[in-house]
Amino acid sequence: MQTEELDIRHQQRGNNSEPGGGIGKVWTQAPSEVLDRLDVEREKGLDRQQAERRLKEYGANLLRKHKQKSIWLILVEQFKSLIIGLLAVASLVAFWFGEWIEGWAILVVILINALIGFFTELRAIRSMEALFKLGKVRTRVRRNGREQEIDAEELVPGDIVIVEGGDVITADLRILESSRLQADESALTGESVPVGKDPEPVTNETVLAERKCMLYKGTSVTRGAGEAVVVQTGADTELGQISSLVEEAEDEQTPLEERLEKLGYRLIVITLVIAVFVAVSGIFAGKEIFLMIETGIALAVAAIPEGLPVVATIALAKGLRVMASRNALINRLSSVETLGATGIICTDKTGTLTENRMTVTEVALANKSITLGDESEQSTDEVSVNIRENDALKLLLETGVLCNNASLSEHGTLDKGFGDPLEVALLVAARDAGIDADRLHKDYPEEREDAFDPEVKMMATWNTVENGRFRVHVKGAPGAVIDACEYELVEGEKQKLSEERKRALRKMNQDLAGNGLRMLAFAYKKTDSAKGNPYEQLIFLGLTALLDPPRKDVKPAIERCHAAGIRVVMITGDQVETARYIAGAVGLGEGDQRQVIHGNDLPDNKKLESSLSDKKRILETSIFARISPGQKLDLIEFYQENGHIVAMTGDGVNDAPALKKADIGIAMGQRGTQVAREAADMVLTDDAFSSIVAAIEQGRIIFGNIRRFIYYLMSCNVSEVLVVGVASIIGAPLPILPLQILFLNLVTDVFPALALGVGEAEEGVMQRKPRDPDEPILTNRHWRGIFLYGLLITTTVLGALYVAINILNMDSSHAVTVSFLTLALSQLWHVFNMRSDASTIWRNTIVTNRWVWGALGLCVVLLLLATYISPLAQVLKVQAPGLDGWLVVIGFSIIPLVVGQLTKMIRT
Secondary structure, rough: OOOOOHHHHHHHHHOOOOOOOOOOOOHHHOOHHHHHHOHHHHHHHOOOOHHHHHHHOOOOOOOOOOOOOOOOHHHOOOOOOOHHHHHHHHHHHHHHHOOHHHHHHHHHHHHHHHHHHHHHHHOOOOOHHHHHHOOOOOOEEOOOOEEEEEEHHHHHOOOOEEEEEEEEEEEEEEEEEEEEEEEOOHHHHHHHEEEEEEOEEEEEEEEHHHOOEOOOOOOOEEEEEEEEEEEEEEHOOOHHHHHHHHOOOOOOOOHHHHHHHHHHHHHHHHHHHHHHHHHHHHHHOOOOOOHHHHHHHHHHHOOOOOOOOHHHHHHHHHHHHHHHHEEEEEOOHHHHHHHHOOOEEEEEEEEOOOOOOOOOEEEOOOOEEEEEOOOOOOOOOOEEEOOHHHHHHHHHHHHHHHOOOOOOOOOHHHHHOOOOHHHHHHHHHHHHHOOOOHHHHHOOOOOEEEEEEEEOOEEEEEEEEEEEEEEEEEEHHHHHHHHHHEEEEEEEEEOOOOOOHHHHHHHHHHHHHOOOOOEEEEEEEEEEEOOOOOOEEEEEEEEEEOOOOOOOOOOHHHHHHHHHEEEEEOOOOOOOHHHHHHHHOOOOOOOOOOOEEEEEHOOOHHHHHHOOOHHHHHOOOOOOEEEOOHHHHHHHHHHHOOOOEEEEEOHHHHHHHHHHHHOOEEEEEEOOOHHHHHHHHHHHEOOHHHHHHHHHHHHHHHHHHHHHHHHHHHHHHHHHHHHHHHHHOOOOOOOOOOOHHOOOOOOOHHHHHHHOOOOOOOOOOOOOOOOOOOOOOOOOOHHHHHHHHHHHHHHHHHHHHHHHHHHOOOOOOHHHHHHHHHHHHHHHHHHHOOOOOOOOOOOOOOOOHHHHHHHHHHHHHHHHHHHHOOHHHHHHHOOOOOHHHHHHHHHHHHHHHHHHHHHHHHHH
């Protein structure tokens, strides 16, 4: 042993993209070479001084700790909006010119919006907190020549670790020795069954899911035992790199946030243009400068929809509650609307499209293939088969129980099985066939077991069947079992197994395995001794095909996605054949020629961007297999860069970076890891893919409602701007005062807008294609409608003002009250113009919305209170208009509604 400690830290930092860093790709190196490079003897392990120096050099075996988002930061983020900025500027201007009531009123609006958003988003993402928990265990190591247990945090590169079934792996390890060793890596790779492990090195290009000589932090040992050496700890492990990816994968700004920001910019431009135009016009008309400043304030107040942030936040919060009732919990408020714009759903396979449990789906006996179910079964030759009366099938299932080291829980449910998932599935299949495993073991007690040997690829048990007689039960890889058999059980009789028949069985096995099924073969023999070679003179019983079955709700849900113009793409770490089979079962891709892209064949982002053929191939592919966490992230970014709104579903640690990077990340709540749940924007409490479709539908409804109430608010605000602007230009008295405008914007406009924001869905909402990601909330068609409606309302208000002054001879105060009330009621009745052109006058989402009627009733009461309650009337500077005034108000205010409805009737 060298006296100087090797500078492993320097070596490993040389290439953090590789496990083992600077000591090379350790999965390609022999165990002895890895030990030499790490300067450690396997029989002794590290001594105390070495361990202390390396711990000081590398730090504790913990994942990188990320700064937790503080409550104050969450609160501050509620004010990061152009609309809020505009309101703040308007408030400051009001204070500057002594308009204290207007200033405080606007500040109250800003505060209300911030508080709603703050309390809704208080449960912020805590991804790293879940990751830290994976290291809080003890690990058995060899140090100073003896075995001892230490905290996993104290592990350092070079530590010799002893592992056995049930252990959680707490660092990245290179296997030195193994005995029947298997590991569950599903949370890291997406592989649905345990992976066999051995010390033999693999090739340089081997993907992570196929590196059989490695054990990775965050996975677990399902069976067997072995020794391994630590090659990476903490943030340098594969799990640590995923942790870094989660940190680096910045949250995307949601489409709604982008659209509201663009709307804010347009409002700034509109406000400045109108203010400058009116100011210049007033100066040329010879009006007083102070009057023009006051008019400018009125215009600023009129142009900004003060109620927009509050209404948008409440509409989204309502959508959040609806989604929660449909088993979809939203962590980020603005993500509610994002679902409605989703064009691509990238989904993991294991636990998302499938049930994340192995199931025996088919048994191939000598002369028939049987599909298993709950009661009687249907064979492929359409002959009804009762499992309990089929001796050959019964013997095969009994072999699966006796040649087995797994167990079921007290209730016997698959979810509560312990051991290898394949063996658990065999126990469940036997249980469903009426076989009592406990009784079977009592009737046929085990005398001897030959554990599974990776070289032989089989295991065997000797079970006593009568005095001095034993039955040997064998299960294992089909090729190995078939080669070991000399006979076959046919209709209860032992028959010679010819080479031709063996070729047929191998072909059957290949065909089933090619469909992504996991295959096991079973055989038996009777003997007088519990000694000797169990793998000779065997009688072949049959094959079983096992599968992690697709969830029943997935296929119809995917069909609904396709009808809605949404692409579903499977991105999995599992094998190509399994991915293709599951894709076919759930309706992804077309026909038998479903294209699958292997992770090794997926170019990196830079090469991808320069290749049009690669772009086209990826955009047309629905199945990606053997994909690493980094590649998932690359695919999400690729779709986003090509103009798609992307949702990503997943449940494993390996999904976390992509869940965070996606426009909306969707995690499974029941089977999903805590890491995935914390990284996601949405969590499905029932793990049902169909809940995603329901959430998308709700997202589309919410966007439609948001667009409708913004359309309504903006047309109301434009009418206010035009009323003030036109009156100023023509030299008429201001038809509405600044505080009256604020009253309308915060009271009579907001309640109808809120009612629109909680409306029900229009017909056919899920038969439309996703919106163009670049489409603004208000299109040019909407802006034309806003201007025309604003002009129509302005005309009626100025008409009412003209009648009040010139025909009814009212003084200025009474006349302004008439124009104020006319504007208020015009805007209230205008809510009915928000129905779609395809609907009828009496049957539409506005008329049937009870909240609309409640809002109208409330606003009318508030207007009457503002008119007749003295303190409020004095603040707003209004007076009772009298009977004549009310007739003018009602007559003129109904004109925009009548014209709007006639226009819709003519257009349809």
